[in-house]
Amino acid sequence: MSKRSTTLANHFPAACIAEVSWEVCNQVGGIYTVIRSKAPAMVKHANGPYCMVGPYVNKNIQAELEPLDDSQDVFGQAAAILRKKGFDVLYAEWLVTGKPRVVLLNPNAVQDKSLNVVKYLLWKNHGISTPPDNALINQVILFGYLVKLFFDELVKLVDPEHPIIAHFHEWMAGLPILDIKKERMPIKTIFTTHATQLGRHLAINSPLFYAHLPFFKWEEEAKRFGIETEAKIEVSCAQQADVLSTVSEVTARECRHLLHRKPEVVVPNGLNIERFEALHEFQNQHVMNKEEIHRFVMAHFFQSYSFDLDKTLYFFTSGRYEYKNKGFDLTIEALQRLNARLKKEKSDITVVMFFVTRRDFSNIRPEVLQSKAMMQEIFQTTAAIQQQVGKRLFYQSTVQEDNHLPDLNTFVDEYWKLRYRRTLQAWKTKKNPLVVTHRLINEDQDEVLQALQAKKLLNNADDPVKVVYHPDFINVSSPLFGMDYNQFVRGCHLGIFPSYYEPWGYTPLECMASGIPSVTSDLSGFGDYILHHIEEPEKYGLFVIERGKRTFDWSAGQLTDVMYGFLMQSMRERIMQRNNVENNSSIFDWTNLIKHYKEAYVLAMKNQS
Template sequence: MSPFGREHGLEVHGSSPPTSRPRREIKPVKRLIEELSILCQRFQYPAGEKKVTPMKHSLHDSENIANLWDDSDSDMEISTLQTRSSDGCTTTNMKLDPGKYFIVNVDKMDANGLKVVFEKGNATILKGNIFVAAATRSGKVYTMSLSPREKACAGVASSIVASSDLWHKRLGHIGKTGLVHLKEMGEQYCLLGPYKEQCARIEVEEADFPPENPLSIAVNKMRQQGFKIHTGTWLVDGNPQVILFDIGSAAWKLDEYKQELWSTCSLGIPHLDIEANDAVILGYQMAHFIAEFRKAAEEYSESPPRIVAHFHEWQAGLGLIALHTRHIDVATVFTTHATLLGRYLCAGNTDFYNNLSKFNVDEEAGRRQIYHRYCMERAASHLAHVFTTVSEITGYEAEHLLKRKPDIITPNGLNVKKFSALHEFQNLHAISKEKIHEFVRGHFYGHYDFDLEKTLYFFIAGRYEFGNKGADIFIEALARLNHYLKSTHPDVTVVAFLIFPAKTNNFNVESLRGHAVTKSLRDTINDIQLKIGKRMYEVCLR
């Protein structure tokens, strides 16, 4: 069987202080996987705590009254939905009944309304401007074909045992942790992103896909249309396939993309916001590629392809939005690692978590001139079939700022490598610590009067956000620790490393001089040791 008849993962790239809220029970991984498998069966709207019923694949029309119905036994209640008129046809008594694959939230659909369009023997069900399903009339019975979303979700749900583990890995944080497990997914996994020449030169090994591969077919079609695309493998654990889009090669279509975004979403992007404009170009490039890939995969295999596109952060979210507005048959996942508005609010020294439910999000985003970016992130989170965050506190933040509660938490992980023997780890630790010792000797040359055997090393690293990343708390804690050690353990020294990417004006000349002196001293001593050792050896042999 062709591998493209099974699931495909398409990853797309583009800790906060705790609150006083009671923490939820931490669920084991197995339970998270089971919940995720259930979530994958959902169509568009997350199931609430109230009345939830599945949908049957048949639609009955009688005197312009449409009913979704099912005569099978069910433990669930049948809920009636009042719909609005469309093209002169008033539809009432819309019933969502027990079915096999996908679940919708009756209350939310009841609140927002459905629209059923009858035209030339066909029925199209819409929710707002979002396509739900289509049906073909035979007599007075409209038989529904599976919608794009249902196809994708049903495909994943058809084998929970086989697919849930793949879903769990696909929804993990993009980093070494997730990539370690990619070998078992092989060519079914591919990463999409922007082409950055400086990074790609050292991190990507460029190579073309096999000619008959649907990925290769889709890439070549886009290249023929004038897009510049780089393909190859990412030189990290797992060596996943990567497809990198040159944003500059599609800059000529920026106005066209922005016009489409405005006409479909009423979302305008300022001309001077370079990062947002790049996100628009990248998003529509990825949506275009995924559409071409789906066509190629359908021709490649007899069975319909099941494609999952997983987008990270608002910079990649435009791709998800474009997939939905263009009605591309793909299941989508959106993950935020921290909300955009939340970063700005925290950076402004606001009492963030105590006032999280009180913020006027539109006003706050507009005041910081990021309203268009906020809308991009919020639209992506609401259009995604599955919405995830990397921590419970980020989920709480997204619930209030993005107005959607995450379907599941996919925690960040650390790539903790397991060593076959304990001594291997101990040797590596000793080598690494000696490198730090060597740096400290040179950096503090002229002030070096402490015992390295009684020295502790502390580290903090992250974005250069003084308050968000806790650098202020870290420094305050060091001050208190310093006061404590001076009075109780004067022989203990703490060396703290604050590692943040920031602009620099020049090298620290004193530090460079210290490193040069210590290196020269070490080389001299090593030379003397070698000569004396050789002479001692010769004397001992006599």
């Protein structure tokens, strides 16, 4: 960029901005986090009217919305016009930080005959054919139709001297770009792809995805994977938009080859980093949440055997179940090597590795729930004994003539002694602790379970590395943990996310915001950003595994060394590292990263199409 454009990028242009996404008020994936967390910065910096536009498909969202008077601004007036025409439209304030205004359009309320007409026009005007019975694509097409109608009304209401910028996220929101350009509407368009549809499929199925990237023919590959409509929409939106942007340099390379256009702007993802906690407070958060994880670990493992919790570290990985893309395969290989290394050294350190992802399951395994319940029974029994002994010991200490500690067993009633013995006897087992906490659907085909069995990571008593595969997201209603995901993250010691395909990667960033060290890779947008913007990131608890130009075996060795090195740190060194992580988290605050969106809007206004 020139010096002049850099200066301009520091200020939002005076414009009416509408940001369109399938994940506005509709949590599906990571884009929801982008949209929601960015809202305060957008509301603060917008130099003119600003709103978000999304699908009205989640009726449960009403609790998070405060309906607004339609006459308050041009967005509300346009929404009111569509409502008078018979469409299901809601204009409201989204009750999240920043309180952005949202227009929600219900694609499910549009008549079927309209769908057929819209599909025909999509094929006739833009050469995009659609399958007859794909429910999601039908929703996307009708949502695009409603968004275009919304912009038709908005253009009539906005002063021609006050430009409109329409910012579309991903193929599910981008269809209106095509008609806006065809009809030469006075709207500047930006299309942001967070991950190409074709790239995600190719990365899973092509062993040398990045090496072969320049040679893929998108039409042939899209047909092979059955995503012709999605890919055609994505390519068309990328080609037609005034500005193409993406979230990382990693994905920018993908765009050049699969969308045949180099993004003009990279817009990294951020979070609202609330750095108001004193250092001792977030350290206390780690200790308190670690105690809750201790309780789960004791229930899960100690019925079979025990280990020293003071010398136990908790590692975890989480996210969408994509065995190769998320680096689960590399993580399991490195865990096997770490296990062998610690066993050979006769180390007294224990590692419990949590795999937290979402898989289809029938139920939590009864033996896991039973062990948890028995653990609670033991706790209640010991608490009762403690209360009884304490009361009687206090009385005895006041009446006895010597100052020796009496035999505490005499203070326990036979009932509690018997109950204590029976409870422990019923709880203990010689079986290994289960690797997976739930009964999975198609368990025999689960790649994580297959890999754990192949690498013999089966929770044997002499294995320093233990594994807990939890195929459901963690929240406060979970009967196994009873804590939310953020609390779980704070209680762990290290997050491990060595992804092979990760356009950005929010999980290590969430660790950073919680003051927890993490591992990422140079093939993730987050890892790539770290390498280019932070010197010696290891000092700040940010470890980047090289995967782009390295073999799987080499990367597995590097990950093993990183985990081993982390284990060899003293408690004081780990505390200092958590401080460093938290201190540098502000780099990724939206207050600092919103400048990239400003750059995109300035560039859109300069583009004359």
